[in-house]
Structure formats: C-alpha cells, structure tokens
Amino acid sequence: MGRRAGLMAVIVVACSPGDAAETSGTSGTTGTTTSVAASSEGGESTRGPTTGGVGSTSAASTSTGAVMGGSDGSGSSGDGSTSSGVDASSSGEDGSTSSGGDTSTGEPKPPLRIEPAALQVIVASGWSFPAQLSAVLDDGMDTPVVAAWSVDDPTLGRITEFGGTFAARNTMGGVVQVSAEYDGQIAVAEVEVVIVDDPPVCPPRPPLTDGAPAPGAFVKVVAPEYEGTGVYHAVYLPPGWTPGRRYPVIVESPCNKYGQFLGKVDDTRLGYHWSGCRDYVWIVVPYIQNQANLDYGWGELATTLEYWKVNVPRTMAAVGGDPGAVIVSGFSRGAIGTGWMGLQDDEIADAWLGFYMHSHADAPGGLTPDGGAGAMVRMGRTRGRASLLSWGAAGDGGMVNSTKGADLLTSFGYPVQTYAVPGVGHTEAWIVDDAASREVVQAWLFATVAARPGTGSLYGRVVDGVGDGVAGVRVEAGPMHWDTTDDAGYYGLRGLVHGLHTVTCMAPGCGAPQMVDVADVDVEGVEFLSP
Secondary structure, eight states: OOOOSOOOOOOOOOSSSSOOOOOOOOOOOSSSOOEEOOOOOOSOOOOOOOOSOEEEEOSSOOOOOOOOBOOOOOOOOOSOOOTTSOOSSOBOTTSOBSSSSOGGGTOOOOOEEEESSOEEEEEETTBOOOEEOEEEEOSSSOEEEOOEEEESOTTTEEEOTTTOEEEEOSSOOEEEEEEEEETTEEEEEEEEEEEEOOOOOOOSOOOEEOSSOOBTOEEEEOOGGGTTSBOOEEEEBOTTOOTTOOEEEEEEEOOOOBTTBOOSGGGOOHHHHHHTTSSOEEEEOOOEETTEEOSSSOOOHHHHHHHHHHHHHHHHHHHTEEEEEEEEEEETHHHHHHHHTTTSSHHHHTTOSEEEEESOOSOTTOSSTTTTTTHHHHHHTTTTOEEEEEEETTTOTTHHHHHHHHHHHHHTTOOEEEEEETTOOSOSTHHHHOHHHHHHHHHHHHHHHHHOTTEEEEEEEEEOTTSOBOOSOEEESSTTOEEEOOTTSEEEEEEEESEEEEEEEOSTTOOOOEEEEEOSSOEEEEEEEOO
C-alpha cells in the first residue's frame, strides 16, 4: 500500500479567514544553523485590560488603534530583523522616502494606523485561532503597507514580523501591545487575550454515516488503498468547523468486543464526549486483520501500524487538523493500544502531543501480544510529554494495568496525572453523564493542548531571492509534523519533542535541510531560500 499520499491539516471567535503560520520573522540562513530567541512562556501579565487605542508617534503624525479574533501560537521574537528584504524606511539620493508622501515638498506623511481597530482573542478549551492585522496609510485610500510588527509581551502572544498575524499563547489572559513600524512611523494597538472557562458538553453522539466529512457529522472514511474491503476509520468535525482553519485532534481506537461493547469504530465514544464537541477534530482508527476491521484482539501489527501512520496525517490534512496538537487515546483495548500501537516505533510516537489511557495501559505483564515485555521501551517513547491515566474506582479490572502504567511513567520522571472515576467499574459510560469527572479529564486535555508541555516549537520563513515571502510552501520536521507557509512566507512547527529535528523545505530547489535543536525556548529564524 502507498505511503504518504498527501499530508496536512485547529475554538471560538476569529477575525481572520484561513490559517496562517504563527511565526515571527527573524533573520536566518539556508545553511545548517539557526538562531534562538528567548521568547518562552512567562508569568502572569500585570497589565489590566484597556479600551481604546494607544497613540503612535512620528515626526509628522500621530495615529491611534486598538486592536477581534483568535489565535494559537507563541511569542514574537521582536528583534526587528529585516531578513525579508523589506526596509522600514528606505530613501533615495534626493532625500525623498520610498513611501508616505513626497517629503521634498514639505508635505506631511499620511498617518499610519492599524486595522482592525479593536481585537479580542478568545481562548476556549485551550484553543484559539490566528488573527490578521494590517497596517494602512490614512491617505484617503487606506493604502496597505508592509510594516515591521512586534509585541511588547511575548508571554501572551506573538506576531509575524512582516506578516501581521497575531497568535495567542493560550495559557493566560491579559493585554498585549502590538506595534507596526513603517517609514519612520509607529502605530500602536492593543490585543486583549481572554480565557474562557466553561467546560463544554456534547449532545448525543451522531451515528456513523457515509458521505463527505461535515460539521457535526460522524463520517465513515475508506482509504484509497482499502476500497472494496472491510477496513475503514471515522472522523467527526466540530459543529463550528470552518475550512482553512486548524484544529486540535483526538485520535482514538476502539475497545474490545465484550458485554454491551461492540469493539467497532462505529460505537466508540470516549473522545467525542471528552472534547465537548467544541473545536476538536475526532478521528477513530481501527485494528485490522484479513482486510477487515477487527472487533477483538490486535490483528496484524504491521498492517495496522502502517494504516495509522498513513491515515491519521492524511485525514488531518483533509480536515485541518494541527499536527502539533494531537492527543492519542482509548478505553480498555484502546488504552493499551495507545502504547502498543501508538508508541510502537519512533515514527508513530512522534505524532502525539499527549496520551490518555482509560482503564488499562501498556504495562509489564500486560495484555499485549508480547505480554508487556516491550512496554518499558514503548512507554519510554512518550519522552516527557504529558500523560493521563484513569480507571473506574469501583472494581475496574483494568485498574492494575493502569496503575502499573502510571508507575512506569513516573519512574522515567515523565509527567503523569491519574484519576479514579468514582462509582464505576470497567466502562467509559461515565464520560457521557458524570459531569464532574468529565470536567476533570477535560481540564487535563485543555491545559495540555494550550501549553504543549514537554515539547517545543520552531518558526521561520521561506523567502525568494529578493527577500520576499513565498506562500504555499510545505515545510516538514519529519513525516508527522508539517506546515504550509502563509501569504507572507511564514511557517510554524509546534508540539515537537525535545532534541534534534531535520527541518526540510519541500519546494524544488529550496535549499538543504537544516538540523534544529528543539527545547522549551522557541527556535526562531529557521529560514529557507526558494528560487
């Protein structure tokens, strides 16, 4: 079966259509080294919300702006780099500026301002969407200009340096001042980041249906390689899903068939109710044997693993899943499968931001085909990313494996949270009607997606020979992490495990791959030159 036949693919209010890469343009080279800017997450902002704009200053004018929308990203480099080849104020031999009016005649420059005039970023369920700001001259025609953008508080958000795309960090609220500089003028506006804390609740899960993926629908997907067979997976898009945006993703595999449980993709429900049906894409993947989905047992390891590796990113590409915000999960067999299949090798393990295992885990002496002999190696591939293990507190047969799995992760020094769901045994029915317990596990999900603990981010730009950004170029850090450059050439790769990553620009003639060391502090300025 073919591999990688197309990859790609994130809650509430957004002003900007489409998704823009949340990066800050800093200078870089097409060689193998990168610069690192200290724009890591910080403490609480001490500045309170304000309401109007803050005045901008220049020799000839004063403009005001306050700056509505959402975002997902991290801090701006704010280093004033001009690697894009755009000069903030270039002059000719006659002393006239390149824009903003003919100063040789003594006429004042048209004032610079930021649009929109009011911007509020809403962060809900740990997520928000990018917002696009523009710099224009108040010359009667609202002429747009390419300004140099920066923020005063990168702990709240970041902005692409010559693109004006603002992205909140999603971890705390406050007010950030955004500046745009052009031809000697600086316009200033404010963005308010608002954290919404209202645990969402799903309606009853819709039945699995045929047809194209659509908002609020749970749809059967047959991969091209499996046409005419009994193999399929499923995808659910949140009710507010909009093409062009990116969404966080929950990937789940089914439990075994026993009792009232059917062990099918069709009947899986944990991830659906866990997400609250607000801006999370939910993908359910099968176990495979003899060209059919398997409702009990592990099936063919190589076949199932390949199916996950191909169809998780392929489905995300089709529906806008964010490769840096994917949680793998499951109940019972699905919980064990989070480790047995989801951590089977380094490639598939690289796909996940976090891990949720309810009522069982991949543990020594467990129920995997190797009897848990490889559990230590597999669970070790979590590599410091966040894990949540839960079980029923009233006679759950999966509790022993769950606690073993938690102890194993703890022995590695990796972050793990546990939760005993009160009053239930071996079931996930509580996720539907136990609001208090659902909110506990939702809190972990939303915090993990917002902060992306144990991972790092890198940002950069693809430019042409004169330093202008090149749009629509795919940049990868391995097969499970990718982004496509926005209109100004920026990209961002987030949710990367710490350590060395090979970053590749996929456009022809785009230059050699770069080796980038990713840690907690954002890596900035990973730039490529595209012919």
